[in-house]
Amino acid sequence: MKGLKLAESYYWNIGRPVLKQRFPQILSHLATGLFGDGSECLEFDDDISQDHDFGPGFCIWLDKEDYILAGAQLHTIYTQLPKEYLGFSSRSVSPYGNDRVGVMEIHEFFSRYIGDEQPPKSLQRWLSLPEEKLAALTSGKHFEDTKGTFTWLQQMLSYYPEDIRLKKLAAKAAKMAQSGQYNYGRCMQRQDIVAANFALNEFLDNAISMIYLLNRTYCPYYKWKFKGLERLSLVRDAGALILELAETDLQKYAWQQTHFTNWNPYLNLVDKKVRLIEEICRLCLEELEKQDLIVKIENVMNLYPTEIIQKIQDPLLREIHILIG
Numbered sequence: 001m002k003g004l005k006l007a008e009s010y011y012w013n014i015g016r017p018v019l020k021q022r023f024p025q026i027l028s029h030l031a032t033g034l035f036g037d038g039s040e041c042l043e044f045d046d047d048i049s050q051d052h053d054f055g056p057g058f059c060i061w062l063d064k065e066d067y068i069l070a071g072a073q074l075h076t077i078y079t080q081l082p083k084e085y086l087g088f089s090s091r092s093v094s095p096y097g098n099d100r101v102g103v104m105e106i107h108e109f110f111s112r113y114i115g116d117e118q119p120p121k122s123l124q125r126w127l128s129l130p131e132e133k134l135a136a137l138t139s140g141k142h143f144e145d146t147k148g149t150f151t152w153l154q155q156m157l158s159y160y161p162e163d164i165r166l167k168k169l170a171a172k173a174a175k176m177a178q179s180g181q182y183n184y185g186r187c188m189q190r191q192d193i194v195a196a197n198f199a200l201n202e203f204l205d206n207a208i209s210m211i212y213l214l215n216r217t218y219c220p221y222y223k224w225k226f227k228g229l230e231r232l233s234l235v236r237d238a239g240a241l242i243l244e245l246a247e248t249d250l251q252k253y254a255w256q257q258t259h260f261t262n263w264n265p266y267l268n269l270v271d272k273k274v275r276l277i278e279e280i281c282r283l284c285l286e287e288l289e290k291q292d293l294i295v296k297i298e299n300v301m302n303l304y305p306t307e308i309i310q311k312i313q314d315p316l317l318r319e320i321h322i323l324i325g
Contacts, residue, residue, distance in 0.1 A: 001086065003040025003054055004141055007101075010056040010085050011143050015078075022077055026070055031061040031106070031150035035140030036113075037221075038100055042139045044224050056085040057101035058143065059109075061150050067105040075103045106150055113137050119156035123317050126164045127325065131209075135218035159216055163312045164325075169293065170308040171325030172210040176284070177301035178323075179203040180277040185268060188255045196250070200273065204242060207280050211235045214287050238283045245276040 001009075011032055019027060039045040040054065060074060079102075083089070110118050113133040120126045137157055145151045160168070180203030187196035208226060212219035215232040219225055229239040254271040268274050282299050289296045293311060294304045305322050312318045 001088075002043055003038070003045045004034055004043055006056060006086065006088060007034040007040070007058045008141065008143055011058040014056070014081055014085060015058060016144075018077060018081060019074075023070070023073065026066075026074060027144075028146050029062060029066045029070070030074075031142065031145035031147065032058055033061075033140060033142040033144075033150075034058055034101070035138070035154075036100055036109075036136050039224065041136065042220060042224055042228070044227055055088050056081075056083070059101055060103045061106045061109060062103070063106050063147065063149050067103075071103055071105065078103055106153070110137065110153060114157070118153060123161060123163055123314055126161060127167060127317070127320070131219050132221045135220040138218060139220065159218070163314050163317050165213055165216065166293070166308055166312050167317055167320065168325040169210065169213050169288070170305040171323055172206045172213065173284075173288075173301045173308065174305040174322050175206040176203055176210065176281060177305075179206065181267075181281065181301055184277065185271075185274065188251075188268070188271065191252070191255065193250060193252070200245070203277060204246065207238070207242065207284065210284050211238055214284070214291070235283050235287050238280050241276050241280050241283070245273060245280070248272050248276065 015032075016027075034057075035041055036059075038054075045054065060078065062071060062074070107116075107118065113136060114120070114129055117125055120129065134157060138154060142151060159165075179199045184196055184199040184203065187193075187199055205222075205225075208229065209219050211229060211232060211234070212225075215234045217228075217232060220228055226239075226242065229236075229242070251271040251273055254268060254274075267278070269278075278299055281301050285294065285296050285299065285301065285304065288294045288304065288308070294307050297303065309318055309322065
C-alpha cells in the first residue's frame, strides 16, 4: 500500500473515531492530511521507501490560538493511537524524519519551508524560496480542513506568479546554454573529464527544471526530479533524451581530432552527448515559442534569456542578474 493511502485509511478508521470519542469539539477546529517531506507525499514511494520514515501516521494542523488551547491534549491523544495498522508496524523515524506527522501549529509548519512571511509579500521573496520546499508544501492530500486556514494558505502557494516563472525560465535557459552548449565542449577539448561531468550535471539539472517551469509545476527534491517528468504533459519527449544522456558513456574519442563546425567549436556532433544536448535544447525552445515567450531563430539557448526577461512586467525583477532564478 502506498504511504498516502495508508495515512488516509489510518486517519478515517483509527484516528478520527478516537478524536470524535475523546475530543469531539476539536473536529470543527482542525485540518488533517499528509503534506511535506517524504516520497509518500509525492506518491513515489515503493518497497524500498519503507526502510525509514514510513508507517501509519497523519498530520493534525491547528491555528495558533487553537494550538495553544488544545495542542497538548491532542498530542497526548495522538501518541496513544495504535502503532500498528493493516500489517504495517510503527513508523521508523530517521534523524531526518522528525515531526513529519503528529500535531502541529499551521504557521510553524509552513515556516519550516518558507519562513515566517506567509504567503510571500513580494516578488523578490518569491524568487528566494527553494522550489523543492514549495513542492513539498503542495504535495500530499487533505483529509479534512474544517476552518479552511491550511487550504487557503496552500492555495496562495499553489504556483509561482507569472513574473517569477519567466525570471526562472530565463535563468534556466542561460544556465543550459552555459553548462551544456558551451562549457561541456570546452571541458572535453581540455580532456578535463571531471569538469565535463560537472557541466553535464548542471545541464541535466537545469533542463529538468526548465521542463517543470514550462509545465507550471514545482520541481521536487533532486531524488525525484527525473521521475516526476513522467507526470508532465509538455516536452514529454525530452524525458527519454535526458535518460539517454545520463546513460551514454563519455565520448572521449570524439575529442581526439577536429570534429568541430566552423561557427561553433564546441558543437562537436561526433560526440553523442552533444547531439542529445542539442535535441533537448531544441524541444525546450520549441515549447518556449509555443508559449509566445520567444521567436526561435537558431538552436542556441543563449540567444533567448533576454527575450524572455522582456516579458516580465515588474521593472525591479527585470533588473536582477540573468542567472538568478
